[in-house]
Amino acid sequence: MTRPWHCFLACAALLLQVVGTVALTKDELCSVDIDYSKHVLRLVEVAPKAAEPRILCFVNTISVHHSTRVKAVRDTWGQRCTKLIFFSNATDPAYPDIEELDVPADHNHLWQKHKATLAHIWEKYRHDFDWFYKADDDAYVIYENLQAFLRQPHVVMAQDTEPLQFGHRYSLTPDLIDYYVVNKKLLREYQRRTHRWVFNSGGPGYAMNKLYVQKVVESMHDETCLSDRYCEMLPDDAAIAFCMVFHETHPPNTRDLYGRERWHADKPRGIYFTNPDQPDYWIVQYHRDIGGLQWKDDCCSSESIAFHYILPELMYHLERQLYYCRSAAPDLAAYNSDTGLRVSPLILDPKELEVDYGPLPDV
Numbered sequence: 001m002t003r004p005w006h007c008f009l010a011c012a013a014l015l016l017q018v019v020g021t022v023a024l025t026k027d028e029l030c031s032v033d034i035d036y037s038k039h040v041l042r043l044v045e046v047a048p049k050a051a052e053p054r055i056l057c058f059v060n061t062i063s064v065h066h067s068t069r070v071k072a073v074r075d076t077w078g079q080r081c082t083k084l085i086f087f088s089n090a091t092d093p094a095y096p097d098i099e100e101l102d103v104p105a106d107h108n109h110l111w112q113k114h115k116a117t118l119a120h121i122w123e124k125y126r127h128d129f130d131w132f133y134k135a136d137d138d139a140y141v142i143y144e145n146l147q148a149f150l151r152q153p154h155v156v157m158a159q160d161t162e163p164l165q166f167g168h169r170y171s172l173t174p175d176l177i178d179y180y181v182v183n184k185k186l187l188r189e190y191q192r193r194t195h196r197w198v199f200n201s202g203g204p205g206y207a208m209n210k211l212y213v214q215k216v217v218e219s220m221h222d223e224t225c226l227s228d229r230y231c232e233m234l235p236d237d238a239a240i241a242f243c244m245v246f247h248e249t250h251p252p253n254t255r256d257l258y259g260r261e262r263w264h265a266d267k268p269r270g271i272y273f274t275n276p277d278q279p280d281y282w283i284v285q286y287h288r289d290i291g292g293l294q295w296k297d298d299c300c301s302s303e304s305i306a307f308h309y310i311l312p313e314l315m316y317h318l319e320r321q322l323y324y325c326r327s328a329a330p331d332l333a334a335y336n337s338d339t340g341l342r343v344s345p346l347i348l349d350p351k352e353l354e355v356d357y358g359p360l361p362d363v
Contacts, residue, residue, distance in 0.1 A: 029348060030325035034317040040268035041321050045302045047148040053130035055146065055207070057081035058121060060113065061098075061137040063090040069137035070095055072312035075344035076319040080143035082129060087117050114202075114236035115220045122217045130159070132213055135205030140310040140318050145303050149254075149262065150207060159209045163249045165240075167206030168263035168306075170286040172197040172238060180238065182230040186223060193245050198290060200251045201265040202237030203308035215247055216240060255291060256301040264300065267309045268318075271299045320347040 024032075057078060061070055070086055074095070078084040086098040101120070103113040114134075121132060131150055135141060149155070149166065158164060172180075177197050181187040190197075200206040208216075219225045225243035226234055241251060254262050264271045266283070276293035278284050287293040310318065324347060329335035336343055 023348070026325070026331065029320065032317070034314055035267065035269045036273070037268040037314070037317065037321070039272045039296075040300050040304075041318070043297065043300050043302060044142070044304045044322065046142060046322055046326070047144040047303070049144055050147050050151070053147060053150050054082040054128070055131045055133050055143075055150075056121065056125055056129040057084045057133045057135065057141070057143075058117065059084070059086045059135050059137050059139070060117065061086050061088045063088055063092070065137050066092045066095055066098065068312050070098065072315040072346075073137060073139075075346060076315055077141050077143055079341050079343070081133070083125075086137070087113070087120075109233075110236040111226065111231060111234050111239040114240065115216075118213055119217050119220070122213050126210060126213070130209070132208045132210075133205055134202065134208070135306070136203050136308065138310050139203060139205050139306055139308055140315050141205060141306045142304060142322065145262070145305045146207065149303065149305060160211075163212035163215050163244065163247065164209045165200055165206055165212050165244070165249070165251055166254050166263075167200030167202075167251065168204055168261060168265045169198055169251050169253065169290050170201050170237075170265070171288060171290050172199070173282075173285050180231075180234050181226075181242075183223075183228070189224070190242065190245060193248075194250070196289065197238065197242065198251050199238045199241030201263070201308070202235070203265050204263050204306035206237075206263070212244070212249070215249070216243060219243055219247065222246075253291065256303055258298070258301070259291060260294065260298060260301040262301045262303055262305045264304065264307045267307055267314060268300075270309070271307075272296060316344070316347045316349070319343060 059070070059073055059078070066088065073086075074084070074097070084097055086095065087101050088098050089100065089103070091100045092098050099120070101113060101116050103109055103116050117134075125132075133141070133146065150159075155164070177187070181190070216225070220243070221227050224246040226239050231239065244250075256262060261271070266274070272295060274281075274283060274293065274295055276284055276287075276295055284293050307318070324332065324335050324343065327335050327338070329338055332343065332345060332348060335341075
């Protein structure tokens, strides 16, 4: 004889299966919030589509992320780039836009991998694009806003005359500066040029013009470009900024007129709810003397360009909320037809509702 609670459990499981197969309407999907992202997404506007400038987007990844993070980037924002390629430790027949680099695939060789990537890009693609955008495989980029930023008059006037790199600025703490540079003579030479180590975070990505990439490629074997074996474990985003200081090139401020960040080195939840009144918190320290950390509605520019730590479930959510839900298209097929894209049906997948991101942070 079947026990009553066994019947209840069996019926509940069946009900969950049935509910899971019911497609949500567009309005229902667009009312969903994932990881408390709505607080930031309501602040962000997407610029009109444009043909210029031409941007090569290149994404660093490793083979274990091909079927998840690489797929999510290809399914969403990466389609808007003039060209999208990935650099990995292995090729993959399922993803022909992945190019293999013969560099160890670990965090102790990030600078070596980045130098190999830039050398390859300069050799193969330097004549075909106006800008080169480097991102991690857990970045989400609002491509139209990136183009709009690079079309600003002061950027256009400088892009053919000086090396430029735009992103989210960090400032290394003194203990890390001393730790990363073993060659103290070189460090003293660096400190004669600047009193701090400011760099653009590689996570959300940064844009480089041709002159910037060229200068790095021409300098990467110099001692001042941290080329010796003691610098192997140095983060690539910090290393490239160190290298370019010897060419009088520093990461500029990319905040808007209200001091709000355009590039974000965290996901929407983190940048909105991280209280800047925590002087010992590393991310607060990393913004010291370069504008400080802002939160809540002051966190984010309406012209925001990129976010970091965006895993696939959240990436599909951002794509849906920023684009599909703001379109007049009645369904995804119509949206793709209108835009000429192939945005994945996974942005409609209600399974992402099962993801548990934890409670809302205390504010």
